[in-house]
Amino acid sequence: MVRLAASLLALSATAWAAASCSASSQCPKDKPCCSQYGECGTGAFCLGGCDPQASFNIESCAPMSVCENRSYKWDDLDNTILNTKYLGNASDADWTYSGFPKVEDGNLLMTMPKKTVGTLFANNHYIWYGKVSGKIKSSRGQGVVTAFILLSDVKDEIDYEFVGADLSNVQTNYYWQGVLDWHNSGNASVDGSDTFDTWHTYEIDWQPDQTRWIVDGDVKRTLKKSDTWNETANRYQYPQTPARLQMSLWPAGQASNAQGTIDWAGGEIDWDSEDIKDKGYYYASFGQIDVECYDPPSEAKKSGNTSYIYTSDSAMEADVALTGNDTVLGSLGATGLNMDLGANSSSSASSSSGSSDSVPTNSGGGSGGMSGNSSSSSSSSDSGSSTSSGSGAAATTTGFSQGGQDNGAPAVNERALRGSLFAVLVAVVVLVTL
Numbered sequence: 001m002v003r004l005a006a007s008l009l010a011l012s013a014t015a016w017a018a019a020s021c022s023a024s025s026q027c028p029k030d031k032p033c034c035s036q037y038g039e040c041g042t043g044a045f046c047l048g049g050c051d052p053q054a055s056f057n058i059e060s061c062a063p064m065s066v067c068e069n070r071s072y073k074w075d076d077l078d079n080t081i082l083n084t085k086y087l088g089n090a091s092d093a094d095w096t097y098s099g100f101p102k103v104e105d106g107n108l109l110m111t112m113p114k115k116t117v118g119t120l121f122a123n124n125h126y127i128w129y130g131k132v133s134g135k136i137k138s139s140r141g142q143g144v145v146t147a148f149i150l151l152s153d154v155k156d157e158i159d160y161e162f163v164g165a166d167l168s169n170v171q172t173n174y175y176w177q178g179v180l181d182w183h184n185s186g187n188a189s190v191d192g193s194d195t196f197d198t199w200h201t202y203e204i205d206w207q208p209d210q211t212r213w214i215v216d217g218d219v220k221r222t223l224k225k226s227d228t229w230n231e232t233a234n235r236y237q238y239p240q241t242p243a244r245l246q247m248s249l250w251p252a253g254q255a256s257n258a259q260g261t262i263d264w265a266g267g268e269i270d271w272d273s274e275d276i277k278d279k280g281y282y283y284a285s286f287g288q289i290d291v292e293c294y295d296p297p298s299e300a301k302k303s304g305n306t307s308y309i310y311t312s313d314s315a316m317e318a319d320v321a322l323t324g325n326d327t328v329l330g331s332l333g334a335t336g337l338n339m340d341l342g343a344n345s346s347s348s349a350s351s352s353s354g355s356s357d358s359v360p361t362n363s364g365g366g367s368g369g370m371s372g373n374s375s376s377s378s379s380s381s382d383s384g385s386s387t388s389s390g391s392g393a394a395a396t397t398t399g400f401s402q403g404g405q406d407n408g409a410p411a412v413n414e415r416a417l418r419g420s421l422f423a424v425l426v427a428v429v430v431l432v433t434l
């Protein structure tokens, strides 16, 4: 998926002239970190989502905070921080977000006001095997997608995705290092009343040898690591690297998206729907979220207990170590190569110097992410949305040629655009839907 993101951004780079990066085109030393969205920078680019395979070298990304057994409730948003402010101290803030979150009746409401790209939450404590469980009421309506996923910095991914046009099923999916394989997705029926009206509990039980998707206590799907063996490459294409829990609400069916994405999402989004009229936004509700950490693999190299780091860019399970290395950057100018840079002025750095090279979301507009209002990103709205729709399919044909599906069958291209990574990408490009 890094290639998808990189290609998308490369094709739309004229809008904001950011350096793009991929595993075959790493970042330069002065902006060593390749963000989740395939652009080079410092600061927040080196935190959650920083791709070690596409960065300047294996130490460019900051170490990843270790897993913590936790139960999250939503009486307030005190344990959250805007993605433009986070410097890597997970003890300070459990979640980084962008978009329009609200707290209502003890639940987290992720909202998507008219013509916005919705809301994204990412947990700052990486999980290296564990069980996550969420009480969720999905959003509804064609074109509206809710996601509850585990995503690693090298794009290992395990998903639940709720398509607002089908409230009786939830889709399950996984990726290994972002390699697209449409065989990976599945459909789980949700028994009882629908996913919008009723709370259901969705669990991902991610173990070193198998992953289970469990809805209301029923195992809906089991993926065995042994079934992911790739004989040609001599490797398990199984999610196996430290991952963050991410939750999002996004407009897959915005008119400017590729037709395959819109079709998957059940059609174009209706910005005059009942929810928009009644509440002013689409919304998904999240109740209690539980995280249980499993022990790291017993063979894992251990020299401490504060962070995970990658030790080789093949980025398989054996290439991750548990260390005592610090995770906090001194400022938005700092990187994994120089973590303390600007530490003395961190408060001003973190509040005011969120340039487009230090906070990935800024690349889509001027307003420092989606905290506020995407209206200021008018220049990127045209270029961004049209290129993402126009280039999405192109990006997948060019971008995934290494994945063996390089005949570029339309089905494959369409699948590519369904990925939640695309959701995240779209969200961060800060498109204004037109």
Ligand SMILES: *[C@@H]1O[C@H](CO)[C@@H](O)[C@H](O)[C@H]1NC(C)=O
Pocket (backbone or CB within 6 Å): 058, 059, 063, 309, 310, 323, 325, 336
């Ligand atoms: C971790 O810390 C060690 C010792 O301080 C250092 O040599 C190494 O570069 C650090 N690794 C990363 C990925 O930060």
Ligand SMILES: *[C@@H]1O[C@H](CO)[C@@H](O)[C@H](O)[C@H]1NC(C)=O
Pocket (backbone or CB within 6 Å): 089, 091, 092, 328
């Ligand atoms: C991280 O945040 C905690 C809680 O606010 C604080 O006690 C700690 O000193 C911070 N650590 C660093 C390295 O800034």
Ligand SMILES: *[C@@H]1O[C@H](CO)[C@@H](O)[C@H](O)[C@H]1NC(C)=O
Pocket (backbone or CB within 6 Å): 166, 169, 171, 185, 186, 187
């Ligand atoms: C899931 O099931 C629904 C309803 O049966 C169907 O419309 C949809 O195409 C299925 N999705 C997948 C990915 O199989």
Ligand SMILES: *[C@@H]1O[C@H](CO)[C@@H](O)[C@H](O)[C@H]1NC(C)=O
Pocket (backbone or CB within 6 Å): 067, 068, 069, 292, 293, 294, 295
């Ligand atoms: C989390 O809790 C489980 C038991 O529920 C325990 O085995 C594990 O060591 C704990 N992990 C951490 C990181 O606290």
Ligand SMILES: *[C@@H]1O[C@H](CO)[C@@H](O)[C@H](O)[C@H]1NC(C)=O
Pocket (backbone or CB within 6 Å): 303, 304, 305, 324
């Ligand atoms: C963390 O690691 C340090 C040094 O490796 C060790 O002294 C300490 O007991 C560990 N703490 C926990 C909670 O395991």
Ligand SMILES: *[C@@H]1O[C@H](CO)[C@@H](O)[C@H](O)[C@H]1NC(C)=O
Pocket (backbone or CB within 6 Å): 340, 341, 342, 343, 344
């Ligand atoms: C931070 O400031 C102190 C005193 O003002 C100074 O001694 C120290 O060298 C500074 N550190 C950095 C990393 O600039």
Ligand SMILES: *[C@@H]1O[C@H](CO)[C@@H](O)[C@H](O)[C@H]1NC(C)=O
Pocket (backbone or CB within 6 Å): 113, 116, 372, 373, 374, 375
């Ligand atoms: C964005 O700002 C404009 C004017 O500055 C305002 O009309 C609009 O309602 C705002 N949108 C959101 C989602 O806050």
Ligand SMILES: *[C@@H]1O[C@H](CO)[C@@H](O)[C@H](O)[C@H]1NC(C)=O
Pocket (backbone or CB within 6 Å): 179, 181, 230, 231, 232, 233, 237, 402, 403, 404, 405
């Ligand atoms: C298995 O690995 C080979 C060699 O890297 C690759 O071409 C092929 O696409 C992989 N198969 C799958 C299903 O990913």
